[in-house]
Amino acid sequence: MPQVFVKTFGCQANKSDSERILGDYLSRGYSETSNWHEADEVVINTCSVRQSAEDRVTGFLLNIDKYFADKPRPxxxxxxxxxxxxxxxIxxxxxxxxxxxxxxxxxxxQKAIRKDKDKAFIPISSGCNSFCTFxxxxxxRGRERSRPLVDIVKEVEDLASEGYTEVTLLGQNVNSWGLEKVGVALRKLFMDKENFNGETIPSNQSQYFKPQDTPPFVTLLRAVSKINGIKKISFFTSNPWDFWDELIDEIAVNSKIDRFIHLPVQSGSNRILKLMNRGYTRESYLSLINQIKTKIPDAIFGTDIIVGFPGETDDDFNDSLSLIKDVGFKVAFIARYSPRPGTASDRLFPDDVSAKVKKERWEILDQIANKDNLKTRPIVP
Ligand code: SF4
Structure with missing residues (x-):
């Protein structure tokens, strides 16, 4: 029987993909090996979020080269x-x-091969239409694709019948599930409620979604929480512009839904948020956090922040610092900006914050944001 080794780099979405890649191999008669030296095939599931992530892939390949220098390699x-x-x-x-x-x-x-027998990650969407510049x-991953509700519910029902009690719904924009036909720019407008006027919805969009409709992700959460045996539902990663009032209300009344809310802010500076094409302001982000805190007093928050985005000044950085203090995140994944080839920020803006300054800013934010959370703090990126 041929053996496969699956090496995964990067985020939970990649780990979940690897579970299905392994499932695909096993369904074709392979067995899994935990040792790449013995494998007939090695699948490398890569991450590109930063240059250092790609460097780790290169390093792994060099190890394979070295080991198999004088023998047939997988x-x-x-x-x-x-x-x-x-x-x-490539x-x-x-x-x-x-x-x-x-x-x-x-x-x-594709059936996933999961090591954990109690908690499962369920992909519900993949890709992204938002085009944040970095x-x-x-x-x-291409444009956003939502998995049909019936397929998601069936997978969770099957898992519940196998004894799973906790599920995490996964997507790059998990709370945008089902909304890929509605323009992101339009949905970002919803977040800025003071300036939002429902009548400005273009007619080719309003056929898909109206502000008074139940957001699709809320419908999905309700369907999953009805499944017997499922005791806890988490979701990851949310974006701020599709965090609808109805979603907050649903979390508030549905005790199965996790109170940990990961809501990437990326920067506390309005100037940088605009350059990042995030489509919200510091004020609208904080207003959303306050709304959640009011309706869900036991909510805890996580976030992602980038330091050293092109042109980030001390003032911009201090805006991120003060936002972190204002919100009081449980955990913050802080990344030093790294230009990714092909992205808008790489094409348009020089990477002009020095490595030294990025490191200093990273250390300051990490110390403030993660000081009470040493067990789960991220490793230096
Ligand atoms: S950072 Fe922006 S572009 Fe990237 S996955 Fe998230 S929403 Fe999409």
């Missing part, structure tokens, strides 16, 4: 976010690769 398949490079570029950059596997080919419904996801 077939090497590359998947995940490094597929934002064109096939030719082959030039990583000559060890024999094949590439677009993640969409594995599909949402982010590679819309290029690496």
């Amino acid at each position: 077939k090497i398949i590359l998947t995940g976010c490094m597929l934002h490079f064109k096939e030719k570029e 082959m030039a950059l990583l000559p060890q690769i024999d094949e590439i596997l677009p993640i969409g080919e594995v599909g949402f419904n 982010c590679i996801v819309p290029f690496s």
